[in-house]
Amino acid sequence: NAGVTQTPKFQVLKTGQSMTLQCAQDMNHNSMYWYRQDPGMGLRLIYYSASEGTTDKGEVPNGYNVSRLNKREFSLRLESAAPSQTSVYFCASSSRMNTGELFFGEGSRLTVL
Amino acid sequence: GESVGLHLPTLSVQEGDNSIINCAYSNSASDYFIWYKQESGKGPQFIIDIRSNMDKRQGQRVTVLLNKTVKHLSLQIAATQPGDSAVYFCAENPQGGKLIFGQGTELSVKP
Numbered sequence: 118n119a120g121v122t123q124t125p126k127f128q129v130l131k132t133g134q135s136m137t138l139q140c141a142q143d144m145n146h147n148s149m150y151w152y153r154q155d156p157g158m159g160l161r162l163i164y165y166s167a168s169e170g171t172t173d174k175g176e177v178p179n180g181y182n183v184s185r186l187n188k189r190e191f192s193l194r195l196e197s198a199a200p201s202q203t204s205v206y207f208c209a210s211s212s213r214m215n216t217g218e219l220f221f222g223e224g225s226r227l228t229v230l
Numbered sequence: 231g232e233s234v235g236l237h238l239p240t241l242s243v244q245e246g247d248n249s250i251i252n253c254a255y256s257n258s259a260s261d262y263f264i265w266y267k268q269e270s271g272k273g274p275q276f277i278i279d280i281r282s283n284m285d286k287r288q289g290q291r292v293t294v295l296l297n298k299t300v301k302h303l304s305l306q307i308a309a310t311q312p313g314d315s316a317v318y319f320c321a322e323n324p325q326g327g328k329l330i331f332g333q334g335t336e337l338s339v340k341p
Contacts, residue, residue: 121273159319159331160274175328207273217264217323221273 119143121222123208129228130198138193138225140208148211149191150175150219151183153204160207166191167214198229242338249307251335253320258301262323265294265305268334269316277305277318307337315339 121142130136142149150165162175166185180202182194191210195202205226209219243249255263261282266274280287280294280303287294293306307314317334324330 157333159333160329161331162328165328209273215323217262217279217321217329218276219274219329221275223271223273 121208121210121220123206123222123225125225126223127226129230130195131230132199134198135194135196136198136227137195138206138208138227139190140192140222141190142208142210142220143189144210144212144220145188146210146212146220147188148214149185150209150211151181151191151193152207152209153177154207154224155204163193163206195227198227200229203227203229239333240336240338242340243310245310245312245339245341247310249305249310249314249337249339251305251307251318251320251337253303253305253332255301255303255320255322257322257324258298260322260324263294263296263303264321264323264329265292266319266321266331267314267316268319274319310337310339312339312341 124139147168151163152160154160161177163177163181164175164183166172169188172183184192205224207224208222211219264279265277267277268274278289278292278294280296291308296303317336319331319334321329321331
């Protein structure tokens, strides 16, 4: 099993460009999440999807949109990238919402110039 | 407000010694805590969790201690190995599944 797979692993954008980060899990998990990780800031939740068909804002949702395409896939879109969105993005999944055991992907490093 | 923080940003230990990584939390209503390990270039990996009705929980070479009186938890790693070198995060789960992560402690194991 691959677990949680994110693409792309690296991306460089210019300010104002758009892009979508893709995430897929093969563990039949109900819940999926997008986090960003910045130096000295830990992991901050952007959006999450408790179950297929639902999405909710996390701690830092501004500038992002998400789509829970099906049970396996949860994408994160930047409509107009800004330098402040330079970060490492992690997708994660869990069997349910009230568990602390999340399974993370390897991360996507995004640089916005 | 809620916060999860760590006492030390870096910790260096000799191979074979025991490691203790500390974490403080401010929300006395938090009842569930988790430790994650993140190796360089990888995503965080679940290590162990503990609920507030417990003071101690043991895993393989790891022990988590929870002191609710002073709102403190720690992760103890026995016989630390080079493969334990990583950043360790504590997290709390006070709101139905949305984890709040601390800033992390970098553990460096010297051979």
